[in-house]
Amino acid sequence: xxxxxxxxxxxxxxxxxxxxxxxxxxxxxxxxxxxxxxxxxxxxxxxxxxxxxxxxxxxxxxxxxxxxxxxxxxxxxxxxxxxxxxxxxxxxxxxxxxxxxxxxxxxxxxxxxxxxxxxxxxxxxxxxxxxxxxxxxxxxxxxxxxxxxxxxxxxxxxxxxxxxxxxxxxxxxxxxxxxxxxxxxxxxxxxxxxxxxxxxxxxxxxxxxxxxxxxxxxxxxxxxxxxxxxxxxxxxxxxxxxxxxxxxxxxxxxxxxxxxxxxxxxxxxxxxxxxxxxxxxxxxxxxxxxxxxxxxxxxxxxxxxxxxxxxxxxxxxxxxxxxxxxxxxxxxxxxxxxxxxxxxxxxxxxxxxxxxxxxxxxxxxxxxxxxxxxxxxxxxxxxxxxxxxxxxxxxxxxx
Amino acid sequence: xxxxxxxxxxxxxxxxxxxxxxxxxxxxxxxxxxxxxxxxxxxxxxxxxxxxxxxxxxxxxxxxxxxxxxxxxxxxxxxxxxxxxxxxxxxxxxxx
Numbered sequence: 001x002x003x004x005x006x007x008x009x010x011x012x013x014x015x016x017x018x019x020x021x022x023x024x025x026x027x028x029x030x031x032x033x034x035x036x037x038x039x040x041x042x043x044x045x046x047x048x049x050x051x052x053x054x055x056x057x058x059x060x061x062x063x064x065x066x067x068x069x070x071x072x073x074x075x076x077x078x079x080x081x082x083x084x085x086x087x088x089x090x091x092x093x094x095x096x097x098x099x100x101x102x103x104x105x106x107x108x109x110x111x112x113x114x115x116x117x118x119x120x121x122x123x124x125x126x127x128x129x130x131x132x133x134x135x136x137x138x139x140x141x142x143x144x145x146x147x148x149x150x151x152x153x154x155x156x157x158x159x160x161x162x163x164x165x166x167x168x169x170x171x172x173x174x175x176x177x178x179x180x181x182x183x184x185x186x187x188x189x190x191x192x193x194x195x196x197x198x199x200x201x202x203x204x205x206x207x208x209x210x211x212x213x214x215x216x217x218x219x220x221x222x223x224x225x226x227x228x229x230x231x232x233x234x235x236x237x238x239x240x241x242x243x244x245x246x247x248x249x250x251x252x253x254x255x256x257x258x259x260x261x262x263x264x265x266x267x268x269x270x271x272x273x274x275x276x277x278x279x280x281x282x283x284x285x286x287x288x289x290x291x292x293x294x295x296x297x298x299x300x301x302x303x304x305x306x307x308x309x310x311x312x313x314x315x316x317x318x319x320x321x322x323x324x325x326x327x328x329x330x331x332x333x334x335x336x337x338x339x340x341x342x343x344x345x346x347x348x349x350x351x352x353x354x355x356x357x358x359x360x361x362x363x364x365x366x367x368x369x370x371x372x373x374x375x376x377x378x379x380x381x382x383x384x385x386x387x388x389x390x391x392x393x394x395x396x397x398x399x
Numbered sequence: 400x401x402x403x404x405x406x407x408x409x410x411x412x413x414x415x416x417x418x419x420x421x422x423x424x425x426x427x428x429x430x431x432x433x434x435x436x437x438x439x440x441x442x443x444x445x446x447x448x449x450x451x452x453x454x455x456x457x458x459x460x461x462x463x464x465x466x467x468x469x470x471x472x473x474x475x476x477x478x479x480x481x482x483x484x485x486x487x488x489x490x491x492x493x494x495x
Contacts, residue, residue: 023445023447033476035475039472041470
């Protein structure tokens, strides 16, 4: 097998030998270290394989022995290359492609985030940028284990992470903890519940900690509602120690919520002229090429583009992007609302605002809003008296 | 000692010291695998080749290979391989 491969690389010919002194030729070949292969006799002719380099050395021997030679078949890479010379351009392209593919494969051309729910892709992307990882960097420069460690440090919510390469794609896979690290930290040092806005407490049901306010009491922003430090008394009702808890309670309060909204009388509307231009684009090496180029002189236009990254076998991402762009021309038309329209709009916005509040569990007790008409706008301002849940955790500060 | 009387000096030397005779006494070495492949080393040249018979010239004998569809897989300065259906391998000694 090795011999066959070597012969194929070097190139050999199948020759037909005829003459009276063929055996003498064989023996002379032997003494000149010329190897003959696959010698077969057919009638008076003898066929054998011989390497190209040996063929030239054999020529004087053929003369001496008066043997005639006829090349039957040419096999091997040298002959293939000779034939391929006609398709030189194709070959150059082929080898260039292979070379480029090989060189491109050693860089990172795509980054994917998997398994993140609480941490957004943007946050992970910022982390990756801060770690000086970017598209087009060499795979060898990546220290994945270090990166995993730093990611866990930066995002305490991440309990497990795996950063690996799939072809030219860097995959950042994370698993997040359902119990946030915030709670864990609090568990260690304890926390108070404090008021997030001023108002009157309507009800308080404490599960953990010492309540500091009662229903009907007025509280200010930042005031402690439930304290996490629970005093331990002795028989003489003297505080001997404190137990630390995470304060937990359902506290509802009545509070004033300001509301304001404005509708301008004059407003702009996009009116499409119907002129569109579709282009295809290719992005490579930081350059953007559009085919055909955007040549229509639209004064105002909307640009809608779709972009994809080139990849081979789904894993090898190339630094080439392609897509299409749709340019739609529009004009700005300025219209004016009527008084009734403005009122309707303000009322609709207000309704929407109230629905949103109710969706968050806020009960609206009283609403006091007024519409005021200006020369070029209409305002709706006022206050809402709402009953909502309050109290946010804050770590106990040791004094 | 009577055993090795018919041998020449180099053969005796190889026999005495248990050395390979093909190296010391320049003897032809023949390996045969089944009835299809025959390897020959230390030979002078080829004397006759046909599909039925191949005659190889050794240093002190002729090796006659008889068979059917005989071919020479390779023929080099060191060794050669004969393939085909080999029926008979005869040694024709020059000194008889």
